[in-house]
Amino acid sequence: MPIFDFSDEYFMQKALLEAQMAFEEGEVPVGCVIVCNDKIISTCHNMTKRLNDCTSHAEIIALSAAQEYLQSKNLKGCTLYVTLEPCVMCAGALYWSQISRIVYGAEDKKRGSSLFGNLYHPKTEIVSGIMSEECSLLIKDFFKTKR
Amino acid sequence: MPIFDFSDEYFMQKALLEAQMAFEEGEVPVGCVIVCNDKIISTCHNMTKRLNDCTSHAEIIALSAAQEYLQSKNLKGCTLYVTLEPCVMCAGALYWSQISRIVYGAEDKKRGSSLFGNLYHPKTEIVSGIMSEECSLLIKDFFKTKR
Numbered sequence: 509m510p511i512f513d514f515s516d517e518y519f520m521q522k523a524l525l526e527a528q529m530a531f532e533e534g535e536v537p538v539g540c541v542i543v544c545n546d547k548i549i550s551t552c553h554n555m556t557k558r559l560n561d562c563t564s565h566a567e568i569i570a571l572s573a574a575q576e577y578l579q580s581k582n583l584k585g586c587t588l589y590v591t592l593e594p595c596v597m598c599a600g601a602l603y604w605s606q607i608s609r610i611v612y613g614a615e616d617k618k619r620g621s622s623l624f625g626n627l628y629h630p631k632t633e634i635v636s637g638i639m640s641e642e643c644s645l646l647i648k649d650f651f652k653t654k655r
Numbered sequence: 656m657p658i659f660d661f662s663d664e665y666f667m668q669k670a671l672l673e674a675q676m677a678f679e680e681g682e683v684p685v686g687c688v689i690v691c692n693d694k695i696i697s698t699c700h701n702m703t704k705r706l707n708d709c710t711s712h713a714e715i716i717a718l719s720a721a722q723e724y725l726q727s728k729n730l731k732g733c734t735l736y737v738t739l740e741p742c743v744m745c746a747g748a749l750y751w752s753q754i755s756r757i758v759y760g761a762e763d764k765k766r767g768s769s770l771f772g773n774l775y776h777p778k779t780e781i782v783s784g785i786m787s788e789e790c791s792l793l794i795k796d797f798f799k800t801k802r
Contacts, residue, residue, distance in 0.1 A: 597750070
């Protein structure tokens with residue numbers, strides 16, 4: 509019997525831990541992990557405030573780190589888990605990486621890339637709604653503290 | 656009589672010089688400058704090969720540098736000049752920056768963001784076709800050397 513169950517929920521939980529770190533740092537709480545052969549090769553959370561840089565979304569930083577780790581721009585065989593639906597910028601970056609799977613938690617009804625059609629690579633499988641309530645609640649709680 | 660004419664062509668010429676540097680380095684030759692009050696605050700060329708990172712397009716790196724320089728995520732009042740039409744990723748990044756103007760040279764008929772609708776910020780003015788022949792020729796020459 510395996511000690512770990514490497515399910516989508518297992519890895520989304522890891523992404524959610526990253527999102528909680530973002531929350532504690534006053535960043536919009538979005539977290540992300542990239543997995544290759546059941547191994548997490550890169551984790552990050554949103555850092556736009558800390559780095560004063562609108563391109564520092566969790567996915568962009570995690571993509572750069574994964575490519576550095578694999579020494580390859582091509583992330584075929586990898587899965588990205590992210591707590592919030594990727595925006596246009598991140599969907600465009602994921603396109604270039606040709607990543608095999610993208611799993612996201614909460615929908616982003618304001619700036620989610622799906623509002624603009626399918627911007628992902630045709631070979632990328634998209635899975636949505638994994639732990640969406642937990643992912644969404646964290647973001648709602650964050651914006652409550654900002655009012 | 657002014658020594659410099661700060662026209663769109665003037666700054667596109669600077670972006671083209673960056674693109675030529677990319678060419679010499681074996682990178683897809685795209686160059687970019689960001690201008691604020693007639694002053695170039697950031698310049699970059701495509702570095703995806705050197706950095707082994709599909710997110711290292713000229714615009715993304717130049718945006719990060721401009722935000723660092725201005726200590727602001729908001730690039731209102733700035734203009735980005737880029738030799739090739741921005742892709743989806745870069746259009747999405749430019750959206751977040753709320754940059755005032757984007758001026759590009761050559762169209763990208765394969766991956767230009769305009770193929771996917773208007774992904775830019777509604778307040779961003781888009782100007783296309785500045786020195787498009789020179790910008791386009793450099794890219795054609797590059798891909799000829801790759802055959």
